[in-house]
Amino acid sequence: MSASMLSGSNSARKASLFVKRGMQLLVQGNVEASLTMFENALLSDPRQKPYLWQRGLSLYYANRFAEGAVQFREDVAVNPNDTEESIWCFICEARVQGVENARKQFLEVGQDRRPVMQKAYKLFKDGGLYHEAEGNAEDAKSAILAACRTPYGLRSGDYMASLAKVHCKCRGWEL
Template sequence: MSIIHNLKTPSLLSPSLSSPHTSSSFPLQSSFKPPIFSSNPPLLSRRLFLPSVSGIWDALTGGNNNTNEAVLAIRRGMSLFRQGDVLGSVVEFDRAIQLDPRQKAYLWQRGLSLYYLDRFEEGAEQFRLDVAQNPNDTEESIWCYLCEAQLYGVDEAKKRYLEARH
């Protein structure tokens, strides 16, 4: 099984000056500003923020040193997923959770892997944990719905749908 799509990586669309879309009808042309000139500083994603905070917390409290190992396991899991080794990715994500249980509520990547392995119940649980931590994450709500539609059918999945707050 080859999984090509990059489901959660945001992309910056930056048309070049040599772009064939230089007319004013191209929506990005008139409103695009390179990030360096943006008046709003880039926000630190919670997916990047948690490992940083948990590492700082461990340093301050003398906690275990498993946070770095857990983050490495997550990165290995993401890499394995991109390479098409979905089962291997779940092994790495589960290892990350064993090393640092705080990671579980943020491992949306694990939910994707579980979905592709047809482990829909576990996938839905993973996505529900993630949405509980970040109720604004519409994408995890949709993935949870997709898992539950496989388990219970579309009508029941609609009833169980997690509404994201904005």
């Protein structure tokens, strides 16, 4: 194995560790520290940039919506069936440009194999589940708190379920 291949492998491994730590920090509600870890991942291995959807989530919670949208667009460019990133891109762009403008440039994705994600995509694209994007804080709060209180939200340990709790913490909503 060549020295450059070993170096690339080392860089990818180091970047992966930074990403894992960034994810842990975001779940703990430490948005800024998570962004530092994701930036360290990029410094270690810049080739990871289009795959760092986790960074996009941290950018969103840091209110860096335009940067978040760019991150999610880059992710969908390399993973054209990525429903969640298309939705997150829409939410970021809605916060910057308004819902109608964001909807006009909604990222088209391929067929997601998960029926629930197909439905979520349609609801965001055509109207529906977007209280946060609309800036409707009361309805967003009600929906997010309800999600946190479901059995799945309470016990799953799933990264996206944890994100609902991060959302509450970032918005100052008591669970």
